[in-house]
Amino acid sequence: LAMAANPRKFSEKIALHNQKQAEETAAFDEVMKDLSLTRALHFKAQQLQLAQSRSNFYGGSLPNVNQIINAPLEFHAAFYS
Amino acid sequence: LAMAANPRKFSEKIALHNQKQAEETAAFDEVMKDLSLTRALHFKAQQLQLAQSRSNFYGGSLPNVNQIINAPLEFHAAFYS
Amino acid sequence: PSPQGVAEEATRKREMRLLKNREAARECRRKKKEYVKCLENRVAVLENQNKTLIEELKALKDLYCRKAD
Amino acid sequence: PSPQGVAEEATRKREMRLLKNREAARECRRKKKEYVKCLENRVAVLENQNKTLIEELKALKDLYCRKAD
DNA sequence: AATGGCTGACGTCAGCCCAA
DNA sequence: TTGGGCTGACGTCAGCCATT
Numbered sequence: 001l002a003m004a005a006n007p008r009k010f011s012e013k014i015a016l017h018n019q020k021q022a023e024e025t026a027a028f029d030e031v032m033k034d035l036s037l038t039r040a041l042h043f044k045a046q047q048l049q050l051a052q053s054r055s056n057f058y059g060g061s062l063p064n065v066n067q068i069i070n071a072p073l074e075f076h077a078a079f080y081s
Numbered sequence: 082l083a084m085a086a087n088p089r090k091f092s093e094k095i096a097l098h099n100q101k102q103a104e105e106t107a108a109f110d111e112v113m114k115d116l117s118l119t120r121a122l123h124f125k126a127q128q129l130q131l132a133q134s135r136s137n138f139y140g141g142s143l144p145n146v147n148q149i150i151n152a153p154l155e156f157h158a159a160f161y162s
Numbered sequence: 163p164s165p166q167g168v169a170e171e172a173t174r175k176r177e178m179r180l181l182k183n184r185e186a187a188r189e190c191r192r193k194k195k196e197y198v199k200c201l202e203n204r205v206a207v208l209e210n211q212n213k214t215l216i217e218e219l220k221a222l223k224d225l226y227c228r229k230a231d
Numbered sequence: 232p233s234p235q236g237v238a239e240e241a242t243r244k245r246e247m248r249l250l251k252n253r254e255a256a257r258e259c260r261r262k263k264k265e266y267v268k269c270l271e272n273r274v275a276v277l278e279n280q281n282k283t284l285i286e287e288l289k290a291l292k293d294l295y296c297r298k299a300d
Numbered sequence: 301a302a303t304g305g306c307t308g309a310c311g312t313c314a315g316c317c318c319a320a
Numbered sequence: 321t322t323g324g325g326c327t328g329a330c331g332t333c334a335g336c337c338a339t340t
Contacts, residue, residue, distance in 0.1 A: 008317075009326065010262035014269050017205075021273055024212060028280050031216050034223065035287060089336080090306065091193035095200050098274075102204055105281060109211050112285050115292065116218060126225065182305090184331060190307060191329070201270040208277035215284035222291050251325090253311060259326060260309070 007013055088094055 010259070010266045014262075014266055017269055017273055020209070021276060024209070024280070025276070027216055028212070028284070031219050031223075032283070032287070035219075035291075091190070091197045095193075095197050098200055098204055101278070102207060105211070105278070106207070108285055109215070109281070112288050112292075113214070113218070116222075116288075180332075183333090186306065187331070188329090194307085195328095198267060198270070201267070201274060204274055205270060205277065208274065208281055212277060212280055212284065215281065215288060219284060219288060219291070222288070222295065226291065226295055248324095249312075252313090255326065256311070257309090259328095263327085264308095 003016070007016065084097075088097065
């Protein structure tokens with residue numbers, strides 16, 4: 001074969017793992033790249049749901065910042081967009 | 082904190098990795114489990130598309146077996162169901 | 163205590179420490195080897211899961227795009 | 232060749248082998264350490280990708296189920 | 301502060317495996 | 321086939337740190 005799946009030298013093991021990681025990262029990026037369109041639709045749905053959910057707090061106290069900074073990134077994007 | 086993210090003892094590292102792997106495998110199985118329904122719809126769509134595609138060959142020659150055995154498994158399931 | 167007994171005691175103390183550290187080193191190397199194998203196995207598992215997830219995402223994406231027509 | 236020179240030559244040969252193997256052992260340990268760090272980093276990367284893919288699949292599934300209504 | 305348990309790093313020996 | 325490069329495993333020293 002051109003290359004053994006389990007080499008003996010550590011250098012070859014590192015090179016092999018870096019190669020696999022590069023391929024997987026490329027495939028991962030390509031799949032997640034075409035998902036921006038779906039993300040846009042998902043954003044709209046979440047934005048509507050959030051607006052409806054947070055409408056009860058209008059006129060009340062300020063939102064808890066300590067909870068916001070620990071929330072997923074979608075919420076940050078919904079605030080800073 | 083209750084547990085450090087990077088312990089010194091190898092036993093704790095192994096236990097931590099096993100715990101994470103168990104959680105990830107559980108989440109993975111749960112996501113792939115609920116996808117059988119989507120798979121069924123996918124099957125129906127492909128089955129309809131295949132029936133419509135092969136309707137032109139009705140009364141013609143037999144299908145190429147050598148192409149079928151190299152096709153994805155979905156096609157085999159469509160034949161042997 | 164005679165100086166002879168003190169010297170022998172120190173020697174035994176040292177040998178005991180060396181013996182304990184010897185066995186401890188063996189167990190430590192064993193655990194390290196097991197940890198590395200654990201890492202490699204975890205990498206393989208995650209690799210398969212990611213491949214399956216990517217294929218599933220592709221299939222679901224195609225299915226969604228065809229439903230839009 | 233005198234027996235004295237032969238013995239000295241053998242001694243130098245041995246010392247040279249020990250020296251080479253010494254440096255080789257250092258480099259080997261360094262490479263092994265780098266390999267383990269490579270494995271841990273790879274595990275972390277695959278972990279994040281796995282998590283992202285699962286969340287993406289969930290979102291896409293929900294989006295597909297809502298389109299069915 | 302002091303002790304003992306684990307681990308990092310070193311040098312050495314033995315062995316594998318591939319290019320001379 | 322065989323010498324030399326790498327690596328597995330060992331014992332030893334030094335150091336960290338949770339436990340006492």
